[in-house]
Amino acid sequence: MNIKERKRDGIVILELSGKLMGGPDAASFDETLKTLLHEGSFNVIVDIGNISWINSTGLGILISGYSTVRKSGGEMKLLNVSDRIQSIFMVSKLHTVFKSYSDEEDAVKSFA
Amino acid sequence: MNIKERKRDGIVILELSGKLMGGPDAASFDETLKTLLHEGSFNVIVDIGNISWINSTGLGILISGYSTVRKSGGEMKLLNVSDRIQSIFMVSKLHTVFKSYSDEEDAVKSFA
Amino acid sequence: MKSTKSDIILKVPSKLLYLGVPDAVMMEMAGDLPFPVSDMEMLSTAVIEACTNSMEHGNGMNEDNFVEMHFSFLEDLVRVTVLDNGPGFDHESWVPPDDLMAQRGRGVKIMREFTDELIYDFADDGRFRLTLIKKMKPE
């Protein structure tokens, strides 16, 4: 998994690519979020449009990140969830936890 | 390999997709061309932009098609040759045989 | 279900890096078989879970221990078996954590939901074997 970081209207967008599957991915995602929170960025959009697949360990990474951001009073939302990943959210009932958007502007505006 | 057929300015464009690797591909490409020639379409553009890879048997199919069209007084040109396929043309010196284009309009105009 | 020889056999070391390989194999075959891509994706997701577990719980992430997979593409179903060198486990008695926010423990649930049949036994050579079967409706 790779992470690219950019900002739009003050909201941080993390673009993930590759496979989200635990191992070293956990630490790199966690560190990225902690640095952002430390710098005062509490609202984060995670774009997973370029994630080819995710396993249950990868789900754990998203959940842990979500909790970390929440604890700091921020919010983490998802962008571009593929049908394949959406079906995994459904069977794990995580679609009730993660707010997700298919349009970047909508996602950014949702923080307003 | 799949073949879709369409026309632009009187020129037939065959859009190939999948893998070009001999076996049943040979007969289906050959029959498509023979039908076109029979119907009086002598100028053909073969768009291989959606061919993921080609092997040497697949090269043979293109060569055979090229010769068939030539014998009828027509011309067969290629469109959207990927870098991967171009490198195979180079080592087989077939880039000296096949005229290829990266722009559909240029390819169509070249028959004018 | 016809019993046939496996079509494809794949062996990879127990290293997360290789988890993408069975998925690449399944998705490559999905492109040529007359089955719905979403069904192949679900089965592949289940296979990734099985492999992750075989690497982690079965082979203890020891790279010298391979995970072996057999893929059978039949007329109306796809069957994948996953073998590891561990003690095995009874997935039927596994109760996933209740907590929606639990970080682990979802693999077996995903395998159950995304397959039609999930069978565990041991191969003749003693390796633990999980068989995942998904019925396919040709399109």
Added chain:
Amino acid sequence: MKSTKSDIILKVPSKLLYLGVPDAVMMEMAGDLPFPVSDMEMLSTAVIEACTNSMEHGNGMNEDNFVEMHFSFLEDLVRVTVLDNGPGFDHESWVPPDDLMAQRGRGVKIMREFTDELIYDFADDGRFRLTLIKKMKPE
């Protein structure tokens, strides 16, 4: 060249349908390894030629005969061996047809051009084995 265990082992029946599988494996690995994608593509193209030949000339397109491949991803090279059940052949003495428009006979030439080393021998069990090696410059 370090001698290491193969990383990935793949077995497919002798059927053209399965030619895409080794390519899918190589390209999946290409996405994660620090090697130029074009080098991996060239090697994969050579491997497809080797498999096509093993299916056709080695195994006589008999689907009960498998083509077995071993992939080793080392620090500065990738090595792939391809095994079939046929009589084998000496690729060094093969002279490709001169005719630019010949329909066949380009496989060995493509393998030579797209690899750094091409070795043939027989495995301990008597199977014909072609080894394809391509040096890789980590990016």
